[in-house]
Amino acid sequence: MFDHDVLIVGGGLAGSRAAVAIVQNEPGLKVGLISKVHPIRSHSVAAQGGMAATLKNVDTEDSWLAHAFDTVKGSDYLADQNAVEVLTRSAPDVIIDLEHLGVLFSRLEDGRIAQRPFGGHSYRRTCYAADKTGHAILHELVSNLFRYGTKVYLEWYVLQLIHEEGEVKGVVAYCIETGEIEVIRAKAVLFATGGYGRVYNTTSNDFASTGDGLCLTATAGLPLQDMEFVQFHPTGLYPVGVLISEAVRGEGAYLINDQGERFMANYSDSHNKMELSPRDITSRHIVQEVRAGRGIKRGPFVHLDVRHLGREKIISRIPFAREEGMRLLGIDCIDAPLPVRPTVHYSMGGIPTTVDCEVLGVDRKPIPGFFAAGECACVSVHGANRLGSNSLLECVVFGKRAGEKIGAYVQDRPMPTLEERPYVQEAEKLIKSLLNKKGTARIHDIRTALQDAMTEHCGIFRDQQSIQKGLQEVQKLKERYEKDLNLDDRGTIFNMELMAALELRSLFTVGEMILASALQRRESRGAHYRSDYQQRDDAQFLKHSLVYLSQDKTGIETNTCAVDLSLQTVDPERFMPQERKY
Numbered sequence: 001m002f003d004h005d006v007l008i009v010g011g012g013l014a015g016s017r018a019a020v021a022i023v024q025n026e027p028g029l030k031v032g033l034i035s036k037v038h039p040i041r042s043h044s045v046a047a048q049g050g051m052a053a054t055l056k057n058v059d060t061e062d063s064w065l066a067h068a069f070d071t072v073k074g075s076d077y078l079a080d081q082n083a084v085e086v087l088t089r090s091a092p093d094v095i096i097d098l099e100h101l102g103v104l105f106s107r108l109e110d111g112r113i114a115q116r117p118f119g120g121h122s123y124r125r126t127c128y129a130a131d132k133t134g135h136a137i138l139h140e141l142v143s144n145l146f147r148y149g150t151k152v153y154l155e156w157y158v159l160q161l162i163h164e165e166g167e168v169k170g171v172v173a174y175c176i177e178t179g180e181i182e183v184i185r186a187k188a189v190l191f192a193t194g195g196y197g198r199v200y201n202t203t204s205n206d207f208a209s210t211g212d213g214l215c216l217t218a219t220a221g222l223p224l225q226d227m228e229f230v231q232f233h234p235t236g237l238y239p240v241g242v243l244i245s246e247a248v249r250g251e252g253a254y255l256i257n258d259q260g261e262r263f264m265a266n267y268s269d270s271h272n273k274m275e276l277s278p279r280d281i282t283s284r285h286i287v288q289e290v291r292a293g294r295g296i297k298r299g300p301f302v303h304l305d306v307r308h309l310g311r312e313k314i315i316s317r318i319p320f321a322r323e324e325g326m327r328l329l330g331i332d333c334i335d336a337p338l339p340v341r342p343t344v345h346y347s348m349g350g351i352p353t354t355v356d357c358e359v360l361g362v363d364r365k366p367i368p369g370f371f372a373a374g375e376c377a378c379v380s381v382h383g384a385n386r387l388g389s390n391s392l393l394e395c396v397v398f399g400k401r402a403g404e405k406i407g408a409y410v411q412d413r414p415m416p417t418l419e420e421r422p423y424v425q426e427a428e429k430l431i432k433s434l435l436n437k438k439g440t441a442r443i444h445d446i447r448t449a450l451q452d453a454m455t456e457h458c459g460i461f462r463d464q465q466s467i468q469k470g471l472q473e474v475q476k477l478k479e480r481y482e483k484d485l486n487l488d489d490r491g492t493i494f495n496m497e498l499m500a501a502l503e504l505r506s507l508f509t510v511g512e513m514i515l516a517s518a519l520q521r522r523e524s525r526g527a528h529y530r531s532d533y534q535q536r537d538d539a540q541f542l543k544h545s546l547v548y549l550s551q552d553k554t555g556i557e558t559n560t561c562a563v564d565l566s567l568q569t570v571d572p573e574r575f576m577p578q579e580r581k582y
C-alpha cells in the first residue's frame with residue numbers, strides 16, 4: 001500500500017493546477033498525482049480557442065458582472081450563481097498567475113494580453129495563445145509539477161474509489177506497464193478525471209475521455225448531477241469530428257448552407273449574434289438546416305467559411321484550424337470553406353461539489369476526504385450549456401481553489417485506516433475475469449454499437465420514445481459485454497485491450513446515466529432539447545437532477561438508475577430567468 005497526504009487523479013489542467021497550488025503553498029505535504037496517460041497527453045492539451053477573463057485590455061467597459069450574466073444566460077439559468085460569481089471574479093487573477101508561471105499568451109501591439117470575441121460573451125474577453133491555448137498552459141503546469149518533485153504515477157489506471165464508512169480513503173490502481181495492483185491511501189483524494197466524449201460516435205475529445213471518474217464515483221454509491229446536458233460543439237470537421245475551434249468564428253468566420261446563405265440570420269434566437277450565438281443554439285440550427293435539405297449538396301454538413309478574413313489573419317490567429325483542414329481533408333481554408341457538423345464536446349454535468357470542490361453526497365453534505373474539479377465536476381458554473389472559453393477558466397479557478405482547500409484540510413486529518421487485502425483481491429478478480437473473456441464479440445464492435453445508440457437516441461434532439469429505445473439497447477449491449485466479450489491479449493504488460501475493456505465499463509455507466517437523466521427532464525433547456533417538450537419549464541424544472549446507480553433495481557423507468565429531480569432547486573439570486581435570444 002502507498003500513502004499520500006493528497007492523491008490527485010488526473011493530470012489535465014484541473015489536476016495539475018491543484019497539484020501546483022498544493023506543492024507551492026504546503027511544500028511539506030506528500031502529494032501524488034496519478035494519470036492513465038502522461039499528463040501532457042491529457043485532453044486539456046488539445047484546447048484551442050482560449051480562456052475568458054475580464055482583463056479589459058480590449059473592451060474597457062467589460063466587468064466580472066457582465067461575464068457572470070453572460071455565463072448564467074448561456075447556462076439557460078441553471079448555473080449556480082454563487083459559483084459563477086467565484087468563477088468570473090477570480091478570472092483576471094488566475095490569468096496573471098498563469099503568466100507568472102511562464103504561460104505565453106498572444107499579445108496586443110502594445111504588449112498586453114490579447115483578447116478575442118467568443119460565442120455568447122458580450123465583450124472581447126477570451127485570452128489565448130494563437131489557437132493552441134491548452135498546449136501553452138498545460139506544458140507550463142506539468143513542468144512545474146515535475147520541478148516541485150510531485151510523485152507522478154505515469155500510466156496508472158484507477159480501478160476503484162475507496163469509499164467506506166461515509167468517507168473516501170484512497171483508490172485502487174493498476175499499473176499499465178507491469179500489471180501491478182496497488183491500494184493508494186490518502187487523507188484527501190481529488191478527482192480531476194475530465195469528460196466522457198467517447199460515449200458518442202462523433203466527438204472532439206481524445207480517446208481517453210471515457211468518463212472513468214464519473215463511473216467510479218457512481219459505483220461508489222454517490223450521485224452525479226445534470227448528466228442530461230451534453231454539449232455538442234457546432235463545428236466538428238466533417239466527417240472526422242475533430243474540433244475546429246470557436247476561435248475561428250470569433251475571428252469572423254461565416255456558417256453557410258447549400259443556398260449560400262448565412263442561415264443563422266433566419267432564426268429568431270440567433271439573428272443578432274449570428275455565428276457567435278452559443279453552442280446549443282448554433283448546433284441545433286446546423287442540424288435543422290441539414291434536416292431541411294439545406295446541407296451542402298444535401299449532405300449532413302454545412303460550410304465554415306473564412307476566406308474573407310484573408311491569408312495573413314488566418315495564418316497568425318487560427319493556424320491550427322488551417323493545419324487540421326489541410327492534414328485531415330486536404331482543404332486549405334484560405335482557398336476553400338471547411339465542411340463542419342456538430343460534434344460531442346463537453347460534459348456540463350458531473351460530480352456535484354461545493355465552490356470549494358468538496359464532493360456532495362446523497363444528503364448534499366460533503367463526503368470527508370473527497371474533492372473534484374474540472375470537467376468531471378459539476379459545481380455548477382455551466383448549468384445547461386457552457387460558454388466557450390469558460391472551461392479552461394473553470395479548470396484553473398477551481399483547480400487552484402481545490403489545491404488551496406485541500407492543503408489546509410489535510411493538516412488536521414489523520415491517515416484513514418483501511419484493510420488493503422480485500423480491495424486487492426477484488427481488483428485481481430476483476431482483471432482476471434476480463435482476461436478470461438472468451439466470447440465472440442470484439443470490444444470495438446460493442447463500443448461502436450454503444451456509441452451509435454447514444455448518438456441516435458440521445459443526441460441534439462431527443463424524445464421519450466428515443467431515449468427509452470436507447471436505454472433498451474444499452475441494456476442489451478451490456479449483457480453482450482458480460483456474456484460474449486472476447487479479449488485476444490491475455491497478458492498483463494501494456495495490455496491496451498484490457499484498458500479498453502475497463503474504459504468500456506465506464507462508457508456504459510455514463511451512457512445509462514445520461515439517458516436516465518434525459519428521460520426525467522421533460523422540458524427543453526440549454527443543450528437538452530426534447531422534441532416532445534419544446535419549452536423551458538422553470539416552474540417545474542429550474543432544478544438540478546441527481547442520478548444514482550440504484551442498488552435495489554427499483555429505479556424510475558430503468559432498472560439500474562434512479563433519477564431524483566425533486567430537491568435541487570436553483571436559486572436565481574442575482575439574475576432572474578428570461579427568454580434566451582442572441
Ligand SMILES: Cc1cc2nc3c(=O)[nH]c(=O)nc-3n(C[C@H](O)[C@H](O)[C@H](O)COP(=O)(O)OP(=O)(O)OC[C@H]3O[C@@H](n4cnc5c(N)ncnc54)[C@H](O)[C@@H]3O)c2cc1C
Nearest residue numbers: 010011012013014036044048049050158194374375391392
Ligand atoms: C479539442 C478541444 C478543444 C477545447 N478548447 C477549449 C478552449 O479553447 N477553451 C475552453 O475553455 N475549453 C476548451 N475545451 C474544453 C477543455 O479543454 C476541457 O474541458 C478541459 O481541458 C478538461 O480538463 P480536465 O483537467 O478537467 O481534464 P482532462 O484534461 O481531460 O484530463 C483528465 C485526466 O484524468 C486522467 N484520468 C481519467 N481517468 C483516469 C483513470 N481511470 N485513472 C487514471 N487517470 C485517469 C487522464 O489521464 C487525464 O490526465 C476544449 C476541449 C476539446 C476536446
